[in-house]
Amino acid sequence: MAAGGSALRRSRELEEDAEALFSLSELKREEARRYLRASASEAELGGVLAPLAELGWHVLEDRQWPGSRRANVDFLLVGPGGVVVLDAKDWAELSVRDGALHRGEAREDEEVAKLRALCDTLGEHLAPTGVTRAAIRAAMVFTRHAVSAEVDGVAALGPRDVAGWLARLPLRVEDSRVAEVLAAVEEASPPMPAAPPASARVGASTRRGAAAAEVPVAQEPLEGLEDLTEALVERALDGPLEDWMTFLHPAQNRLVQVGWTGPGRVRGPAGTGKTVVALHRAVHLAERHDEPVLFVSFVKTLPQVFEGLAERLRPGIGEKIEFTGVHALAYRVLQDLGGQPAPDPRRAFAAFRRAWRACPQQEVLHGIDPRPTYWQEEIDHVIKPRRLADLDAYRELRRHGRVTPLRGAGREAAWELYLAYEAELAQAGVQDFNDLLLQAEDAVERFPEAFGYAAVVVDEVQDLNLAGLRLLAALAEGTPGSLLLVGDGRQSVYPGGFSLAEAGLSVAGRGAVLSTNYRNTRQVLACAQSVLGDHDVEDLGEAPASHEVEVLRTGPAPLVVQGAGREDVDAALISLLRTSHERDPRGWDRYAVLTERSADAERITRLLREHDVPSLQLTSYRGVPSDKVKVGTIKRAKGLEFPYVLLPYLSLTPPERGDGEPEESHTERVDRWRREMYVGMTRARDGLWLGYVEG
Numbered sequence: 062m063a064a065g066g067s068a069l070r071r072s073r074e075l076e077e078d079a080e081a082l083f084s085l086s087e088l089k090r091e092e093a094r095r096y097l098r099a100s101a102s103e104a105e106l107g108g109v110l111a112p113l114a115e116l117g118w119h120v121l122e123d124r125q126w127p128g129s130r131r132a133n134v135d136f137l138l139v140g141p142g143g144v145v146v147l148d149a150k151d152w153a154e155l156s157v158r159d160g161a162l163h164r165g166e167a168r169e170d171e172e173v174a175k176l177r178a179l180c181d182t183l184g185e186h187l188a189p190t191g192v193t194r195a196a197i198r199a200a201m202v203f204t205r206h207a208v209s210a211e212v213d214g215v216a217a218l219g220p221r222d223v224a225g226w227l228a229r230l231p232l233r234v235e236d237s238r239v240a241e242v243l244a245a246v247e248e249a250s251p252p253m254p255a256a257p258p259a260s261a262r263v264g265a266s267t268r269r270g271a272a273a274a275e276v277p278v279a280q281e282p283l284e285g286l287e288d289l290t291e292a293l294v295e296r297a298l299d300g301p302l303e304d305w306m307t308f309l310h311p312a313q314n315r316l317v318q319v320g321w322t323g324p325g326r327v328r329g330p331a332g333t334g335k336t337v338v339a340l341h342r343a344v345h346l347a348e349r350h351d352e353p354v355l356f357v358s359f360v361k362t363l364p365q366v367f368e369g370l371a372e373r374l375r376p377g378i379g380e381k382i383e384f385t386g387v388h389a390l391a392y393r394v395l396q397d398l399g400g401q402p403a404p405d406p407r408r409a410f411a412a413f414r415r416a417w418r419a420c421p422q423q424e425v426l427h428g429i430d431p432r433p434t435y436w437q438e439e440i441d442h443v444i445k446p447r448r449l450a451d452l453d454a455y456r457e458l459r460r461h462g463r464v465t466p467l468r469g470a471g472r473e474a475a476w477e478l479y480l481a482y483e484a485e486l487a488q489a490g491v492q493d494f495n496d497l498l499l500q501a502e503d504a505v506e507r508f509p510e511a512f513g514y515a516a517v518v519v520d521e522v523q524d525l526n527l528a529g530l531r532l533l534a535a536l537a538e539g540t541p542g543s544l545l546l547v548g549d550g551r552q553s554v555y556p557g558g559f560s561l562a563e564a565g566l567s568v569a570g571r572g573a574v575l576s577t578n579y580r581n582t583r584q585v586l587a588c589a590q591s592v593l594g595d596h597d598v599e600d601l602g603e604a605p606a607s608h609e610v611e612v613l614r615t616g617p618a619p620l621v622v623q624g625a626g627r628e629d630v631d632a633a634l635i636s637l638l639r640t641s642h643e644r645d646p647r648g649w650d651r652y653a654v655l656t657e658r659s660a661d662a663e664r665i666t667r668l669l670r671e672h673d674v675p676s677l678q679l680t681s682y683r684g685v686p687s688d689k690v691k692v693g694t695i696k697r698a699k700g701l702e703f704p705y706v707l708l709p710y711l712s713l714t715p716p717e718r719g720d721g722e723p724e725e726s727h728t729e730r731v732d733r734w735r736r737e738m739y740v741g742m743t744r745a746r747d748g749l750w751l752g753y754v755e756g
C-alpha cells in the first residue's frame with residue numbers, strides 16, 4: 062500500500078473524529094440548553110406558584126424522589142386540596158388526543174406513567190403517617206402551552222391554569238392538619254442534595270424550616286384566576302370534609318395499595334373502616350386500569366350510597382367503578398348476552414309451598430323442624446347454591462352455619478323436597494334468585510372475554526350465598542389479585558353459610574383484620590356487644606377474627622324505655638324525637654328508626670306521618686342528604702350509619718322457641734337474632750334509643 066494513501070486516510074479519520082467531536086459537543090450544548098430551559102421554566106413556574114400561599118398552599122421546590130437520591134421532583138405542594146406533585150415540562154410541541162399526551166406524533170404515555178408511579182411511591186412513603194394515596198394528585202405543567210386536561214388520572218395544565226385547578230381540588234386537609242402533612246411530605250421527599258433546600262410555607266404566619274430558603278413571595282395578584290372565586294365556591298359546595306378521605310390508619314392504608322397475587326380478605330368488627338378501605342382500594346385500582354372496577358354489595362340500595370362516597374373521594378371516578386348489588390349484576394350479565402332473566406320470588410315461593418304440601422316425606426321433615434321456612438332456607442342457602450349433583454353429594458356435605466343435625470332420612474327427605482321444588486319451578490316456568498346467580502356464573506364461564514374487570518371488590522361478603530360468591534370469583538378469574546372480599550362474620554344475618562374453599566378460593570397469607578372502631582361511642586359499642594355476648598361464628602370457613610377493638614369515641618349511655626305495649630313505645634319514640642329536635646334543631650336526618658320486620662317499619666312511617674315528622678324509607682335512600690328521619694329494617698341499614706339510632710319494639714328476651722322447634726334450630730335462630738341486633742345497634746354513631754315491649 063502507497064504512503065500517500067495512508068496520509069489521506071489518516072486525514073479523513075481526523076476529519077471524522079472532529080465531526081464526531083463537534084456533534085458530540087453540539088449534543089452536549091443542546092442538552093445544556095434544554096437543561097437551562099427546563100430550569101428556567103421551573104423557576105417561572107415557581108413564580109406562578111409563589112402566591113398560592115394566599116390559598117393556604119405550601120410549595121416545596123426541587124425535592125428528592127422518595128427513596129432516590131438522584132431523581133428529583135420539581136414541586137411538591139401541600140395545602141387544602143391535599144398533596145400535589147407538579148412536574149414542569151418545557152415541551153415545544155404538545156397536544157392531547159385520544160386520551161393521551163402527544164409530543165408531535167409521539168405518544169408520551171410513559172411520562173404520565175412515571176408521574177403516577179412517583180405518586181404511588183410517595184403514597185407508600187406517606188402510608189405509615191396515615192395520608193392516603195387518594196389525597197395525592199399529580200399535574201404536568203406545560204410552561205409553553207395553555208392546556209387544561211386530565212390524562213390517566215394526571216392533570217395536564219398550562220401555568221395559568223395551575224392555581225384554578227388547585228383551588229378546585231376537593232377539600233382534603235383541614236388547616237389544623239396541614240402542618241402535620243407537610244412534615245410527613247418533607248420527610249418522605251427531602252431537598253435535592255445539590256440544591257439549597259427551598260421549603261417554606263410561603264408568606265404565611267406559621268413558617269416551617271426557618272433555615273430553608275423560601276420561594277420568593279410574589280406580590281402581584283394571581284394571574285389567570287378570573288374564575289378563582291367560582292372555584293372556591295364550587296369547593297365550598299362539595300360537602301364537609303371527612304377524615305377518612307385523607308387519613309387512614311396505617312393498617313388500613315397498607316391495604317389500599319397492597320399488591321396481592323391472589324384473592325385477599327379484609328375483616329374486622331363493625332365500624333372498623335372496612336368499607337372505607339374497600340372504597341379507597343377500588344378508586345386506587347380504577348385510576349390505574351383501563352378496565353372498570355366492580356364494587357358489589359348485597360344490600361340493594363348501598364351501591365348508590367357508595368358511589369356517592371367514591372365520587373366525593375375522587376370526583377369523576379364513578380365512571381370507572383361499577384357499583385352494583387349482586388342480583389342486579391347477575392341480571393345485567395345475562396341481559397348483556399341476550400338473555401331475558403325474569404326471577405320472580407313471589408311465584409317461586411308459591412312453587413315452594415306447592416312442593417311442601419305435596420312432599421311425601423313431609424312427616425320426616427316435620428319431625429326435625431316443623432317450620433316450612435326452615436326447609437326453604439335449606440334449599441335456598443344450602444342445597445341449591447352448591448349445584449349438588451345428587452343425593453350422595455348432599456349426604457356428604459358439611460352444612461356450614463346450620464346447627465340442627467340432619468342425618469340419613471332427613472337429608473333424603475330434604476333432597477326430595479328440593480327436587481319437587483325444582484319440578485314446580487320448571488312446570489310454572491319460574492326462576493328464583495339462585496337460578497339468576499347460577500345462570501350468570503355459567504354465562505361468565507362460557508364468555509369470559511365479554512366481562513373484563515380490572516378488579517372485583519365485594520363488601521358485606523358474609524351475606525352472599527355460595528352462588529353469589531362463585532359468580533364474583535368467575536368475574537375476577539384470570540386477573541390474579543383482583544378479588545377483594547370485605548366483611549364480618551359476626552354481622553351475617555342470613556341462614557346458612559359456606560367456606561371460601563367451596564368457592565375454590567384461598568386467601569392464605571392475604572388477609573387483614575382491622576381493629577380500630579371509628580364509628581361508635583364506647584357506650585353504643587358496649588351495648589351492642591352485650592347482646593352479641595361471646596357468641597362466635599365461623600367466618601366463611603375460617604375461625605372468627607378477633608373481637609378486640611380500640612374505640613376512639615365516648616358519648617351518652619343508651620336510653621332505654623320499657624312499655625306495656627307498642628303504643629307506649631310509640632309515644633316515647635315520638636316524644637324523644639320531638640324534644641330532641643326542639644332542643645337541637647340541627648335536622649331530622651340525624652335520626653334513623655330501625656326495626657326487625659318491614660311491617661314494623663311501615664307502622665313507624667305511619668306514626669311519624671301522623672305526628673308531622675318528615676321521614677324517608679331506607680328503601681329509597683341513596684345517600685343524598687335530606688332533612689328526614691330514616692326508617693327501615695335493620696337488614697336494609699347494613700353498611701350504613703346514622704348519628705342517632707332508635708330501635709323500637711324490642712323484646713326483653715331473645716325470640717322464644719317455637720312449637721316443636723328443635724333446640725339446635727332455636728339456637729341458630731337466636732344467634733342470628735343476636736347478630737341482627739348487633740348490626741342494628743352498631744349503626745349508631747353517637748346515640749342509641751332502645752324501646753322494649755314487655756312480654
Ligand SMILES: Nc1ncnc2c1ncn2[C@@H]1O[C@H](COP(=O)(O)OP(=O)(O)OP(=O)(O)O)[C@@H](O)[C@H]1O
Nearest residue numbers: 304305309310331332333334335336337579580700
Ligand atoms: N381512618 C379513618 N379515620 C376516620 N374515620 C374513619 C376511618 N376509617 C373509617 N372511618 C369512619 O368510620 C365509620 C365506619 O367505617 P366503615 O363503614 O368503613 O366501617 P365498616 O367496618 O365497613 O363497618 P360495618 O361493618 O359496621 O358496616 C365511618 O364513619 C367512616 O367514615
